[in-house]
Amino acid sequence: MKLILSLIVFIATVVLFVSGESYYSIRTDLRKCASPMCGGYFVREIGSNKTEVYVKSLNQTVKGGATVSETQYKFAPSFSVVVKGEINKDDIVVSKIFRLLPKSNKPFNFDNEMNHFFTVAPNGEKNSTTFEIKKLNSNKSEKVKSIENSYSHDVSLIPMDWLSYKVHSSQSVFTVSGEKMTSNKTVVIDYMFISLPDPMFCPKELMVASCTNGTIPTYTATPSRCLLFAGCVHKGVCPLVVPACSEGYTRNSYDSKPNGCPHYSCIPSFLS
Template sequence: MKIILSLIVFFATISLVANASESYWAIRTDLRKCAYPMCGGYFVREVGSNKSEVYVKSLNQTVKGGGSTVDESLYKFAPSYTVVVKGDIKKDEIIVSKIFRLLPKPDKPFNFDSELNNFYIVDSKETNSNIEIKKLNSNKSEKLNSIENSYSQDVSFVPMDWLEYKVTTGESVFTVSGRIDSNKTVSIDYMFISLPDPKLCPKELIAVRCANGTIPTYTIAATRCLSFSGCVHRGICPLVVPGCSGGYTLKSYASKPNGCPRYYCIPSFLS
């Protein structure tokens, strides 16, 4: 029994050490033309550090808790340093457990060097009324009363409940503008959302079929998962279709009470 307990403690310690070694890195795709693996991988820069970027031949994803890997098309060839990964460099590859991609702001291009020391994540394990944000790759943290989000003003028709969900669950890393004010509030300047998105949505086991000329309607959760909400007769719908900000794509779903489309905008790399 003592041997079994010792083994459990040993492997738990290894796991903690492995998790502790992970850092956050911004990446850019290597576009040089030469034979792989000397070229064609990624250059990575440690967030919050002035160290030079490092070349790795590949990004190797680890999957935990029944999750899924991120399709390479969602991050490879993204603009330089608009993808942040959580992981550890092992030899000539980076072992990654989380991938985040920037939500663009069409009128405010992102500059990684300007934001290098300004990346945070919410501690999703916090249980009291305060919000704790942790600075990436450091031991610094701050207790807050609230977090504001500039995307509500800067990006048209982006679902703010989705962004709030991403932030409060630790599924987003972000930069903040200015300092924490007297009300213990900060404003998010740029957000990087975790991929894939959405994830772990319930699968529809039976295709929805509505009778008597009715059509299916849906609701959408903060996770961006759709749920069937009943069949309705189609009514008269507004003819105006909203437009999305640059870098975003219009999406819609039929909604109650009359089956009209409900529109929203998501970053084009998710469409």
């Protein structure tokens, strides 16, 4: 009987902890005074009219993954970081951290977007032709057939297979302008925040293959941005033009098939 009661208390505690988590947007406190009175974060609950609150610190309790380096979220532009967590007295305990993919031609305005945040719910139905998007900090959800992403034309050379992976694996939150859905149940992502760290679960060091007979190693990138050895090839003639990236992005490259030429992409600079 004592064991059963202990299990009930444990389950109730877990449920209360999980239900206490919400999604928040944060900005770094840039005031100049002694810690902990200054130097923490201002926190706003997404989809709420509550005023922002000050917390002195951000503590991570990331499950099943590495913690996020403070350099990737502290001093980021205001409200360009979203966290999933719970405010505990004067700090915020978070289990997930997301950062905005910037658009140089369309600056993000949190006040305009705060009521339009969604994420894709994990889908256990392997053969389903639809999936569910859930509105953050609410009980609202929608069944959709497809998601289009405005970053395909707003940011040059950003790897769209990577963004699709981040969306459909629930490793992102995003805004849908006006929560609009087309007649064929398609929604369009306006702004996207990706989970950190990224990439996750890749080999710590990419082993350089030993190629012979004047050949060079080539690679391919998985949707999660891990590099895989693709074989040895003879170096061919490559284009001389090196593409430029949008503001806020850094050029990335690796030698690829068939001629060993660089494959270029533009990755958010905060990941470089």
